[in-house]
Amino acid sequence: MTELLVKNACVIDPLNRISMEIMDISIRDGRIVDSVSAAAEVIDTHGCLTLPGGIDSHSHVCGTKVNFGRYMSPEDMRAGRTPRSGKMHVTSGYYVPTTYGNSYRYSRMGYTTVLEGAMAPLEARHTHEEFTATPHQDMLANTLFDGNWAIMEAVRDRDVRRTAAIVAWTLSAVKGYSIKLTNPGGTEAWGWGEDLTSIHDLVPNFNVTPAEIITTMIQANELLHLPHSVHLHCNNLGKPGNYQTTLETFDLVPDNNNARQTLYATHAQFHSYGGTTWRDINSQAEEIARSVNAKPQIVMDMGQIMFGRTMTMTADGPMEFNLYCLHHNKWSNHDVELETGSGIIPVLYSKKSLVNCVMWAIGLELALLTRNPYQCLLATDNPNGAPFVKYPEIIGLLMSKRYRDEEFATLHDGTGQRTVVSSLDREMDWNEIAIMTRAGQAQALGITAQGKGHLGVGAEADIAIYPIRCRDVDPATEYRKVVEGFQKTMYTIKRGRVVARDGDVIVEGANNTFWVNPSVPDEFSVASDPEFVKKFEEYYTVRMSNYPVQDVYLPRGKCIRTEMNL
């Protein structure tokens, strides 16, 4: 039995409606409890900001395309390298760090749970191997279904139950957590080098539209009672004028769940462009925020870009190819049979580029214009918009108009005409930031039931203690302190153990992987459907019996069972 007492913490715990209260937190055997004995180890924070451990709801850190990004970029590996030190292994990489690099840097920032943005089911084993090598964060995997042949056939047949059954079999086979759709239908078109331009375009050879895929998958998701909603990377990412597609997509979404959103729209910044070409591109964040403000069933994350070099990597193969045609940088592509695609290419976001400046503004506008912070979460689609180590700077920008204005003054001077950020006075407060970086994610991902995202009794003791005395700091003017404070915790506690102290990770990790096993009545199960099995064996290049991820890959897996709702 191990006990820990965190004293004099200035706690912000939005899910329990606690805001800047000085209190003690008692921890026993990894969970928060009412009280502990006198034998407990004591940490006195002296009134420092104490939050639930950070949760990243969309980050590309583990798996095939991430590793592609690493091994094609030795120049980036050199940029971010650190030596072995104490318990910390060697790390390499700045925008695509190695797994230990990711884990230590997240831990230093107080993050204890991460959802991997995209995992192709066929290559899930790779993602899980890298999860184990990201030892200080509990991991969850968004599982890609956007180009899935069996799904598209079921959608075409308007068979929601079958769609749900395929999702159920696949999620439990590859130990995934949630449904991810990236450019739905578009990734299959990319199998032939094509793309779709509207959610009502037909996917070649499959005769379904993205709209149909999205609505059917939403129904299937709710039928299976999955903890997270459908997680969508809308069609037409990155194209001027694409905000129309985004609004049309949002209009498809019913309000089918009381506990959480019905659609999680990820990296919304990339989907909020007005205009018709790169020349007249402008921000339509207002329209997007207006739609979200009127729709409690939608949660988005910012997808903020920050200036500098980074790596783009998504399942959106055609989009990445377009970037290659634009910039002629080194481009990798990896389509996954019967399932999805991916592309990887480095980019440079520059203040000299009007387009990039507009993109920067849009991300901030989305956050500032969305009334309810639970509906617009902080993320950069790491590393696509920026490496996650930039989150503290984003926090600083959201909390301080002055900081925004100072940054804005260094941008391309045409930015003001295309964006509204310079006219927005809103400054997020500590509570809103806590929602945008942990409470909101926990709710959106459906992991509050697992004890994540809050500090109430019964919660997992994942805690971040930052060297910030929030009562003494005015974030609107002292944004430097805010940024520095969020970069490095005094303590990061994971399941009741101090794992990071003043920037150094001090123990070997032992993370959990959360996955979902939705059960489906036998008569609907696809594993015993001869048609499903026949097609699987004929068109995949691995045998169905070799496809599922064996238990050995999740040394500390946490399975969440759900029941199909008939």
Add this chain to the structure above:
Amino acid sequence: MIVSDVVCPFCGCLCDDLELEVVGDRIVRVKNGCSLAEATFMNDTRLPAPIRRTTTGWEEISYDEAVKETADILKDADRPLLYGWSSTHGESQSVGVHIAERIGAVIDNTSTVCHGPSILAIQEVGHPGCTLGQVKNRADVIIYWGCNPTEAHPRHMSRYTTYATGFFVPDAHMERTVIVVDTRRNDTVNIADEFLQVEPGGDYAVLSALRAIVRGKELVIPQKVAGISKEQLIRVAGICKNAKFGAIFFGLGLTMSRGKYKNVRNAIELTDELNRHTKFVISPMRGHGNVYGSNEVFTWMTGYPFAVDFARGIAFYNPGETTAVDILRRGECDAALIVASDPGANFPRTAAAHLAKIPTVVIDPHVNATTALSRIHIPCTAAGIDAAGTAYRMDGVPIRLKKVIERGYPDDAVILKKIYDRLNGGWDHD
């Protein structure tokens, strides 16, 4: 006993549809495998016990002694080299990286003399590829460049390309055009629709010519490029541009001949160019069953796919400096651990000779050429036969190798872990 859906660990194809008949601790029949698979599973002669070289011959030693002495050798070395890794599973490869990091060693894998140049090219221009099932289901044009799948990857064509039935290519080879490019008429040429016999060292020029034609600049091409007629080049470029889905597979013909990684780079850039007209992909034909796995594991742990040097305390990568052949050639390493590979046979003589001059330990199920150059050889399981573990197919798909029989050998991951523990301070407990 019949075991089905067995994964053959031998080559980069990782065929996973084999059926084995097992009697006791022996595999007596292999169904669905090629002749390389049959030999792998049935001609599996092992070194019975660890051996150590003496002044007069070889003596058997215990595993504990072997582990202890290996740890001592590595601990005492100033610049140890850990090489090989390609035929064992990811679990061992991870421990290997941990050992290298712990003792400041250089760790390299067999890509260094195989597709290392492909990796160098990818690091310059990227890799537009896909999983093999995309090729099987869609490709109507297949190009084999500088490789001989008929001999080196015998089931590649029947499982993934020419003869495989695909969703969009139900008539398989009737609907596919096969183009072979090589310096000589190898066996694969027999099934080709077009054969480009290129002069040795001429691949780069041919690739440049094709790129020029694809871009509409055929006027600059001379009548013959590296032994191939302009007419044939134009015809082949036309086949590529008009393909619905083209796939290039390339091998050591590009990586080993003059230009090396520049040849591969040019082929990748041709693929990029073709993507502006249609769908095209390119993939290396990886040789060893799990060499791609060693690239993947090294990369997510250290940032680099091969030739990783920990001597400075950081992960450092510089092919030509930190690659195994160069380190051996310069006589730079003073101890070597060779795992699941045979540099004695596959490295140039002067590099292999250095292994005999320094204390070299081999961890491998089979006696090989390197055994003769070593001081200690520790036999272990063979991944995919008597040990389960992860392997990565040539297209990056991870598959779990099965343990089919038990022969009483320790898993090399276990042996390596014991060595690691001793290096971490355990040796005081003798």
Add this chain to the structure above:
Amino acid sequence: MPQGVEVEHKGSPVYRASVSVCYMNPVDLMDLGIEEGARVVLTSRAGRIVLTTWTAEGVNRGEVFVPMGPYANHIISAETHATGMPDFKSQVVDVEVTEEPVRSVGELMEEIGGLRYDRQ
């Protein structure tokens, strides 16, 4: 006469039996005055090795094809030109007929300081 040597990776597990050979164009064999099965010694700047000849029409005139293995490596230089990869496919050699025997792999290893292990 100067020739080119090509080395190919032969994945077969019985390769040792087949790597002590070199494939030559039948016309070149005729020029040397030998038949398939006779032995030749290949000499490069890096070394010399005795191999058994086989004919292969697919091999061009002026080229010798030696499968990847310790025999080929006996005459390949370890220079990699900073790529890590030796010049396996562009080695120039002289070819002469010889009566010398083909050595075993064990002998080759012993020549470079090894000690063969023959027990099974």
